[in-house]
Each structure stands twice: as structure tokens, then as C-alpha cells.
Amino acid sequence: xxxxxxMELVIAxxxxxxxxxxHGEELKRLADVVREKTVPAGExxxxxxxxxxxxxxxxxxxVTLYHTEGSREDRIGDVEQGGYFGExxxxxxxxxxxxxxxxxxxxxxxxxxxxxxxAVQDYPDIAFEVLKELSxxxxxxxxxx
Numbered sequence: 001x002x003x004x005x006x007m008e009l010v011i012a013x014x015x016x017x018x019x020x021x022x023h024g025e026e027l028k029r030l031a032d033v034v035r036e037k038t039v040p041a042g043e044x045x046x047x048x049x050x051x052x053x054x055x056x057x058x059x060x061x062x063v064t065l066y067h068t069e070g071s072r073e074d075r076i077g078d079v080e081q082g083g084y085f086g087e088x089x090x091x092x093x094x095x096x097x098x099x100x101x102x103x104x105x106x107x108x109x110x111x112x113x114x115x116x117x118x119a120v121q122d123y124p125d126i127a128f129e130v131l132k133e134l135s136x137x138x139x140x141x142x143x144x145x
Contacts, residue, residue: 004036004059004107012059012109014083018133028038033115037065037108045086045108052096053113058082061106065098078103087130090116106135111140133145 004012007057011032013019022030034057039045048068056063065076065085068103076098079085089096090113111119120126 005074006031007035009109013057016057016084016109017120018057018084018126018129019119020124020129021123022119030111030119034109034111037110039106039108041104041106043102045102046096047098048099053087054086055090055111055113056066056086056130057084057101057111059107059109061108062103063100063108064103064128067101077137084115084133086097086117091130097099099103103137 003095006028010027012032013022013034014027019027019030036059037056039061045063046052054077058081060081062081063079063085065079067074067076079100088094088098120130
């Protein structure tokens with residue numbers, strides 16, 4: 001997977017629903033603080049229990065989130081292009097609540113905790129988007145029970 005130009009990063013960030021409230025020059029500022037991470041299929045992005053200080057935005061590919069109990073893996077769900085994961089560790093500063101593995105070759109955009117918090121302060125609508133996603137995930141979890 002090729003490295004994205006600044007313009008491609010701006011377009012990629014703009015296409016992520018989490019940042020729908022960000023426009024113009026501010027999109028460039030966000031694009032300046034994300035870095036790319038190429039993850040081959042089958043590779044672990046992070047493990048349940050790891051300390052987390054990064055949010056992952058899926059630009060290409062699919063990442064599976066799952067819990068591990070002994071040798072058993074319980075799949076939580078997949079995050080596809082335009083989705084994001086890893087935000088809980090940035091919010092509650094607790095260890096990762098699940099593991100993440102690339103289901104296929106994936107290109108992730110990574111934002112660190114400091115930059116994410118600055119973005120939320122500058123654009124409060126981002127916090128509402130995170131809350132909506134957390135609510136959706138909670139409801140889906142309740143339905144699986």
C-alpha cells in the first residue's frame with residue numbers, strides 16, 4: 001500500500017464520518033497529525049489489556065475486534081473503511097477492552113491521544129459522533145446476549 005499524499009490524507013480524513021463536522025483548513029490540520037500504518041492480513045493491531053494511546057481510522061481494509069478467553073476468540077465485529085476503533089482507551093485511559101486484528105491487508109490512519117483530545121475540544125461534534133458510535137456498539141452488544 002502506497003504512502004498517501006497530504007491531499008489524499010485530507011480526503012481520507014474528510015470521508016470518515018467521525019470528522020463530518022470538520023471543514024476546510026481544519027481538515028488539513030487533522031491530516032497533518034495522523035500517520036499511516038499498513039497492517040497485513042492476520043496481524044494484530046493491539047491486544048486486549050494493552051495500554052492504549054491511539055485511535056485507529058480504517059482507510060482501506062477490514063479489522064476484526066474480538067475478546068479472548070483462554071484459547072477461544074469471541075468476535076465482536078468488523079470495522080471497515082470509514083470506521084474507527086480504539087477510542088475507549090483514549091477516553092477512559094484504561095487498558096484495551098478488546099483485541100484488534102487485520103482481517104485483510106489494511107491501511108489505517110492513526111491519531112494519538114493528545115491530538116484526538118485537541119480535535120474533540122476544537123470540534124465538539126466529534127464527541128457526539130463518538131457517543132453515537134458507543135451507543136450503537138452497546139445496543140449491538142445487548143442484542144447479542
